[in-house]
Amino acid sequence: MTExxxxxxxxERSRRDRLPRPLILGGAILIASVIVSIxxxxxxPYDPNTFxxxxxLQGPSRAHPMGTDNFGRDVLSRVIHAYTxxxxxxxxxxxxxxxxxxxxxxxxxYAGGIAETLFGRIVDAVITFxxxxxxxxxxxxxxxxxxxxxxxxxxxxxxxxxxxxAAEVKVQKRLDYxxxxxxxxxxxxxxxxxxxxxxxxxxxxxYWMTDMALAILLGSSLGYLGLGAQxxxxxxxxxxxxxxxxxATAWWISVFPGLAIVLTGLGFSLTGDGLAxxxxxxx
Amino acid sequence: xxxxxxxxxxxxxxFGGGRLTAVNDISFTVRPGExxxxxxxxxxxxxxTLRSIMRLLPASCSVSGRVNWQGQDILTMTDKQLRAVRxxxxxxxxxEPTTALNPVLPVFTQIEENLKAHxxxxxxxxxxxxxxxxDLVGIPDAARxxxxxxxxxxxxxxxxxxxxxxxxxxxxxxxADEPTTALDVTIQDQILKLILxxxxxxxxxxxxxxxxxxxxAATCDRMAVMYAGRIVETGTVAEVFAQPNHAYTRGxxxxxxxxxxxxxxLLSIEGTPPALNRIPPGCAFxxxxxxxxxxxxxxxxxxxxxxxxxxVACFNRDALVAAxxxxx
Numbered sequence: 001m002t003e004x005x006x007x008x009x010x011x012e013r014s015r016r017d018r019l020p021r022p023l024i025l026g027g028a029i030l031i032a033s034v035i036v037s038i039x040x041x042x043x044x045p046y047d048p049n050t051f052x053x054x055x056x057l058q059g060p061s062r063a064h065p066m067g068t069d070n071f072g073r074d075v076l077s078r079v080i081h082a083y084t085x086x087x088x089x090x091x092x093x094x095x096x097x098x099x100x101x102x103x104x105x106x107x108x109x110y111a112g113g114i115a116e117t118l119f120g121r122i123v124d125a126v127i128t129f130x131x132x133x134x135x136x137x138x139x140x141x142x143x144x145x146x147x148x149x150x151x152x153x154x155x156x157x158x159x160x161x162x163x164x165x166a167a168e169v170k171v172q173k174r175l176d177y178x179x180x181x182x183x184x185x186x187x188x189x190x191x192x193x194x195x196x197x198x199x200x201x202x203x204x205x206x207y208w209m210t211d212m213a214l215a216i217l218l219g220s221s222l223g224y225l226g227l228g229a230q231x232x233x234x235x236x237x238x239x240x241x242x243x244x245x246x247x248a249t250a251w252w253i254s255v256f257p258g259l260a261i262v263l264t265g266l267g268f269s270l271t272g273d274g275l276a277x278x279x280x281x282x283x
Numbered sequence: 284x285x286x287x288x289x290x291x292x293x294x295x296x297x298f299g300g301g302r303l304t305a306v307n308d309i310s311f312t313v314r315p316g317e318x319x320x321x322x323x324x325x326x327x328x329x330x331x332t333l334r335s336i337m338r339l340l341p342a343s344c345s346v347s348g349r350v351n352w353q354g355q356d357i358l359t360m361t362d363k364q365l366r367a368v369r370x371x372x373x374x375x376x377x378x379e380p381t382t383a384l385n386p387v388l389p390v391f392t393q394i395e396e397n398l399k400a401h402x403x404x405x406x407x408x409x410x411x412x413x414x415x416x417x418d419l420v421g422i423p424d425a426a427r428x429x430x431x432x433x434x435x436x437x438x439x440x441x442x443x444x445x446x447x448x449x450x451x452x453x454x455x456x457x458x459a460d461e462p463t464t465a466l467d468v469t470i471q472d473q474i475l476k477l478i479l480x481x482x483x484x485x486x487x488x489x490x491x492x493x494x495x496x497x498x499x500a501a502t503c504d505r506m507a508v509m510y511a512g513r514i515v516e517t518g519t520v521a522e523v524f525a526q527p528n529h530a531y532t533r534g535x536x537x538x539x540x541x542x543x544x545x546x547x548x549l550l551s552i553e554g555t556p557p558a559l560n561r562i563p564p565g566c567a568f569x570x571x572x573x574x575x576x577x578x579x580x581x582x583x584x585x586x587x588x589x590x591x592x593x594x595v596a597c598f599n600r601d602a603l604v605a606a607x608x609x610x611x
Contacts, residue, residue, distance in 0.1 A: 180375070
């Protein structure tokens, strides 16, 4: 294959020149977020957990652009350091559901019959419960903390991916090229994963982006409720919770982490939109 | 005359728990190197026949009968045996090359998939074989085109790619489900010629499903005419065209315009083929038949052998023969 590759100049470059604007903007936000999350100390002016009793509850100023909280911690530094945890949440809370949901959905959608009926009941059971309530229930059984949160989200979240993929595979498996694959004597697994899945995975990838934004919100919600990241860890939800008693007097403690959530969520959503556009035109 | 390569006997395929019978008790044989045309209107069961030979029908369809392939019944094979036959010994090409190719995989990958499944060539071997196959089906600049995706090919070229994939496993029999219907006339001709050339080169048997009698005349050795799920007439193409023995065949032949003869009105067959849940009693064709008599409305005529290659299912064959060929 490599020798063939080297013989022909690809005509696909022109398509890459016209990336949709949402993807460029969203991608820029995400890349910046990832860089900040890997090297927070480079960008943060202070240590996120050092108390400064000389600067309690100070408003935004030149020394503290986002002010300080009730322990005198620099809010900007905490927002920056929170990127590490929150980007981690975005990825780890979604990658396992994406992975397993895709596999299960592909198998179920292809098999149909009893497997599909059974799967339909599981989907019903999961989506009847409000997602957050279900996750909170599982976390309270397992105990608070990030790893248990990933487990809880994973147990519930795969269903949504599986449902999307199953529906797509169900459509794809009836198309001629799937029959052609069977007529060529390919195994079922080969047809599912080599032939059908590449055609079916687009909506799941797009949903994945949205889901990462939702995961950050969820992580922050659980952090806020004390079930996710534990104080004094710098995490946006925890920070918002920290500031809730000072909303009237020191709004900056909660508002800036909130804006960080909005910005990151926007990054994921725009990327998802842009990706949907790119993958759609490719068909 | 060599032994049959594929022997279909009493094949019946029905849907909806036996209420809708799409293919009803049909039998035919295909010999090595022979092109058999399966002819009929839409809904006569041609495609279902092909698909039941390959066991491609959904599980909701019940299939009975025997499909004998080299001493084994395809209908009772295990999945593993079936996989070796499919694509390796019997290949299939489809009506719509646009949908029969996977839109997101380059052509090379799709040819390679078949080579992986049915040969033990290594990577370099598969690449070389893929280029040979592209040459074989007449796609120029194979090395470059192998990297391209189906949407970069024209309709005729896609069908060539489809044929290349189907041939990768060196099949002994090619099932072609209206391979030229979606193509325009000049391309049709090229593809049919390609299939015939390949038949000669690789001595494969071919089952060609079509509703186009012109295609049959140009390509097939023998033909079987289907109506409402049954075979109503078989014979060599020359015999059937010279003297149709079934009123339906006669109607089909009469509805095709002919150049070089005196201008005459085109015959048409009144009415439409019956829906599967409303097949009339007796001969399914009797409401549309000019020759129908009382027995036709009461009893299903059996397919009777006239000679080793010729059979017909009609009570009023004598009247038909007396009326002569509509091609006259």
